[in-house]
Amino acid sequence: MKRKVILLVSIVTIIIFSSVALYSQIYLKPEETINKEEKTREVLTKAPISKVLYWGARGQDVIDVQSKLYRWGYYDGTVDGIYGAGTYRAVRRFQRKNGLTVDGIVGPKTAEALGLSFKTKTSNRSVSRNDNVYLLARAIHGESRGEPYIGKVAVAAVVLNRVEHPSFPNSIASVIYQPGAFTAVSDGQINLPPDDESVKAARDALNGWDPTYGCRYYWNPATATSRWIWSRKVVIKIGKHWFGN
Amino acid sequence: MRHKYKKGLIPTFLIVALVFTGAWGFTQYKIKRDYRTRLNSQYQRMFYDMKDNIETVQTSLGKALLSKSKESNILLLTQIYQQAYFAQEKLSQMPVKHKDLEKTSKFLNQVADYSFAMIQNHVNGKDLSDKQRQNLFKLKDYTQNFSSELQDIHDKIMKGRLNFNIVRRREDSKLKKANEDMLNTGLSKYEEDQMTQYPELIYDGPFSDKVLNIKPKGLGDKEVSKEEAIEIVKDFLGDKKVTKVTAFEEGENKKGANISAYTFSVSPKNKEKEQAIYIGVSKIGGKVIWMENPRKIKKKELSEKEAQKKALEFLKEKGYENMEPNYSLKYGDANLFNYAYKDGEVTVYTDLIKVKVALDDGEVIGYDASKYLKSHHKRDIPKPELTKEEAKESVRQDFDIENIRLTVIPSRGSKEVLCYEFSGKYMGSDYIVYINALNGREEQILQIIKDEDGTLMI
Numbered sequence: 001m002k003r004k005v006i007l008l009v010s011i012v013t014i015i016i017f018s019s020v021a022l023y024s025q026i027y028l029k030p031e032e033t034i035n036k037e038e039k040t041r042e043v044l045t046k047a048p049i050s051k052v053l054y055w056g057a058r059g060q061d062v063i064d065v066q067s068k069l070y071r072w073g074y075y076d077g078t079v080d081g082i083y084g085a086g087t088y089r090a091v092r093r094f095q096r097k098n099g100l101t102v103d104g105i106v107g108p109k110t111a112e113a114l115g116l117s118f119k120t121k122t123s124n125r126s127v128s129r130n131d132n133v134y135l136l137a138r139a140i141h142g143e144s145r146g147e148p149y150i151g152k153v154a155v156a157a158v159v160l161n162r163v164e165h166p167s168f169p170n171s172i173a174s175v176i177y178q179p180g181a182f183t184a185v186s187d188g189q190i191n192l193p194p195d196d197e198s199v200k201a202a203r204d205a206l207n208g209w210d211p212t213y214g215c216r217y218y219w220n221p222a223t224a225t226s227r228w229i230w231s232r233k234v235v236i237k238i239g240k241h242w243f244g245n
Numbered sequence: 246m247r248h249k250y251k252k253g254l255i256p257t258f259l260i261v262a263l264v265f266t267g268a269w270g271f272t273q274y275k276i277k278r279d280y281r282t283r284l285n286s287q288y289q290r291m292f293y294d295m296k297d298n299i300e301t302v303q304t305s306l307g308k309a310l311l312s313k314s315k316e317s318n319i320l321l322l323t324q325i326y327q328q329a330y331f332a333q334e335k336l337s338q339m340p341v342k343h344k345d346l347e348k349t350s351k352f353l354n355q356v357a358d359y360s361f362a363m364i365q366n367h368v369n370g371k372d373l374s375d376k377q378r379q380n381l382f383k384l385k386d387y388t389q390n391f392s393s394e395l396q397d398i399h400d401k402i403m404k405g406r407l408n409f410n411i412v413r414r415r416e417d418s419k420l421k422k423a424n425e426d427m428l429n430t431g432l433s434k435y436e437e438d439q440m441t442q443y444p445e446l447i448y449d450g451p452f453s454d455k456v457l458n459i460k461p462k463g464l465g466d467k468e469v470s471k472e473e474a475i476e477i478v479k480d481f482l483g484d485k486k487v488t489k490v491t492a493f494e495e496g497e498n499k500k501g502a503n504i505s506a507y508t509f510s511v512s513p514k515n516k517e518k519e520q521a522i523y524i525g526v527s528k529i530g531g532k533v534i535w536m537e538n539p540r541k542i543k544k545k546e547l548s549e550k551e552a553q554k555k556a557l558e559f560l561k562e563k564g565y566e567n568m569e570p571n572y573s574l575k576y577g578d579a580n581l582f583n584y585a586y587k588d589g590e591v592t593v594y595t596d597l598i599k600v601k602v603a604l605d606d607g608e609v610i611g612y613d614a615s616k617y618l619k620s621h622h623k624r625d626i627p628k629p630e631l632t633k634e635e636a637k638e639s640v641r642q643d644f645d646i647e648n649i650r651l652t653v654i655p656s657r658g659s660k661e662v663l664c665y666e667f668s669g670k671y672m673g674s675d676y677i678v679y680i681n682a683l684n685g686r687e688e689q690i691l692q693i694i695k696d697e698d699g700t701l702m703i
Contacts, residue, residue, distance in 0.1 A: 005254050015267060148508070149539040150523040166354035167347045169337040170330070179340045200577070201540065207581060208599060208613050209535055209573070211525065213502035228344050234496020236508055245501035 053106040057083040065106055068114045069094060132172050134194070136202035139176050141194035142184025144241070151239035152198060154212045156205030158243065161216050168216070212236060215243040266403060288401065293336045296399060298332035299392045301325075302356065306385040310378065315367045322360040349391065356384050358453065362657070369686075433562070453658055461504050463528035463596070463621030474507040474526040481533050481563070482522065488514045504618065506534055513538075532618055533563075538610040542578040545604045549573065549580055555607040556582045556600040565598060565617075578604045579611070586617065588626060593653045595620040595661055626653065629682035636665040636680045639687060644678065645670040654679055656688060659682035664688050 053061055062081045069075035069090045076099075077086035088104045095102045106114070136156050144155045152226050162168035162175045169175050177185055184190045194202075212218070218241045219229045232244040302325050309321040333353035336346060336677070363377065373381070434548050475490050493508040504527050511522040525534040547555075553570060560568050567589075567591055568584040586596035600612025629636075633649055640646070646669040656662045664679040675693035680686070 005258075009258055016262070134504055148510075149520060150537060151538065165349040166358070168343075168350065169334060170354070174334060174337060178337055178343065180342060193701070197539070203576065204537065204611070208597075208615065209537060210615065211508065211523065211535070211537075213506060213525075213534075215501065217379060228342075233501050235493040235501045236496060238508075242496065244496055 035227055053083055055088050064116055064194055065114060070211055133202050133206060135172060137194035139184060139196040141192055141198040142189035142232050143182055147239040149197060150211050151241060152201035153204050153209055154238050154243060156202050157212050158215055158218050160205055161214055202226040212243040215245055218243045252469045288340060295332050296395045298328045299388060299395060301328045303388040303392050306381060306388060310381055319364055319367050322364045326357045326360040329353050352387060389562055445586055458564040461658060462618045463618040464527050464532055469531035471507055471671050473531060477526050477531050478509055478511060478524050486513050488512050504534055534618060536612040540610060542603045543605045545578050547607050552580045552604055552607060553582055553600040556602050559600060559609045562586060568598060576601060580604060590623060591651045591653055595655045631682055631685055636685060639680045639685050640667050642676050662688055
C-alpha cells in the first residue's frame, strides 16, 4: 500500500513538473539563446556608440564602456550604465595611459582606443543595411539549415524576387512575415540566431546573386502539404528544395 | 486506524492533483483566449483600414477622371498611389492563403504604380491621353467591385458570423473551416470572378506587365549544349582547379527563368574540406552568369587596392574590356567590387558586373554578371543636347560639385536615360544628382552613405 502511494505521488509530481517544464520551454526563451543572439548582433553591428558620452550619460553605451574598462582594470565600480564619478575617473586614467587627451569624455578617439566603433555622422544613423541583412539571415537560417550554401542564397533570392513582384508585398519584412508564407515564421524558428553562413548568404542575395533566376516559390517535395504548390512549374532543384514560378 | 489513514491518502492526492491541473488548464485557456481576441482585433482593425483605403482609391479615381486641372490631378493621383499601397500592404497580411490574393494584390500594386506613372506624366507637362483615361476608368471599375465585395465581408463580420481566427488548433477545425471559407471565398471569389479578366497594363513602372516579361539582351544567339557548358565552366575556373562538374537538376519550366541556364556544382581539386564552387552558364550564348565559391578565407594579406587590381585583371581575362570600377564593399575578409560598362566617354550604370575577391590570395570567389547580361547591347547613345555648363544650371548653386561626367542610368520601367552626373557635397553629406542631358530635367538624386563596410547609394 505504502509503495502504491509513493508511486502515485511521484507520478503526479512528475506530470506537474514536466508540464511546467514544457510550458516554460515553449513560452519562455532560454537565456542562453538570448545571449547568443545578442552576440551575433554585436558582431553584425560592432556595437556602435551613437553619441559622445560624458558625466551624467546613461544607457547601453555606458555599459559597453564600463565593462571594457572593468575588464582592463581601470574601473572598479559596478557596471550599471550610469556615467558617474567612478566612470569619469576610470576614463581619465585610461586616457592618460593611452596618450589621449585627458578630458574624461568618451569621444570618437577614446572609443576607438576602447575598441568600440564610433559613428561620427549622426545624420546617417537611421540608414543602415544591417537590419535587413539580419532579418533575411534569420529567415534563411530558419528555412534552410542543412542545405548547401547555394541553397541558402537561393532561399534569400526567392524572398527578394517576391519583393520585386507586384503579386507580393513590397518590403523584405512584409514578404517574410506574410501569413502562411514561410514555415519558419509559423513555427518560430525564424527567431533562432543565424549562423555566419546564413549572414553571408543573405548579403550575397542582397548584392544580386540569384541561383534561382527569378523564382518566387520553393518547396520541399518531401514535406510540402499544399496541393496547390505542385501546380507551380519547377525551374531548378537545389538540395532538398525545388524552385519554381 | 492506520489502515484507514492510508486509504484516505490516495484520493486526497488525486484530488489535489486534479485541482492543480484544472487550475493550470484554466490559466492556459485564459491566456489562449486572450491572445486570440487580441489577434482577432488586430485583423479586424486591418480589415477596416483596408476598406477605407479602397474606398478612398475608388472616389479619388472618380475625381481624377473628372478633374481638368493637372495640379489637382497630381494631388488626387498621389492619394491613390499612397492609399492603394496601404491597401495592398494590409491585404497581404490578412490570414488568407496567398494564392487566393495573388491577382488582387497585383492589381492594387499596379493601381499604385500606374498612378505614379501618371503623376510623372503630369509633372512633365502632359495631359492624360484617351488610352490612359480608359485605363483609369477600368481601374475604377475594378476598385468599385472590390469595394462592394469588402462590404459583403463586412456585413458578415457585423452579424458576428465571421472572425479572423484561423490560427487555431485543428480540434475546432469545423468552426475554423467555416470562418476561413467565408473570408477566403469572399476575397477569392472576387479574385476569380473579376481578376481573371483584368487587362495587362503597359506603362512605365516597375510593376508594369511589360517589365515583368523582359528578355535578356546581352547573351548573343548561339545555343549551347550541356557538354559545351561544362567546357565553359572548366575554362572559366581554370582547368587545374576542377575535378568534377555536376549539373543541378532542372525542372520542366524553361521559360520561368529570367535567364535560362545550366547550373553546376564544381568540386575543386587538391583542397580538402572545401565546399563546392557553384556556377551558372546561360543556355543561349554560353555566358557565365554567376559564380559563387563560399570557401573559408585564411589570413588577410592583400590590400583593397591589390584586390581591386586582381578583379580588373580577371574581367579583362574573361573578355570584359572597358569596365570601370564603381564602388566596393567589405565582406568579412573579402572585397566586393562593382564595375560598370564604359561606352566611350559614357558610364553605363545598367550594365553592372560584381566581382568578389578573397583577401588571402587574391582569388576571385564570387562573380555576378546577370545585370550586365540582361541589359547590355549595342547602344546608339544620342549626343547630349545640353553642354555641361547648361546642365549645371539645373543643379542647386550651393551644391558643392566635385565631379561631372556623362552616364546612362536606368529609369522607371527599365528605360535608359542619358544624364550628366554631378557628384559632390551638400550639407555635409555626399550626394549624386542626375540631370537629363537631352532636356535638362532632374532625373534622380542619390545619397551616398559611407560606413566602415563600404559605400551605399540610396
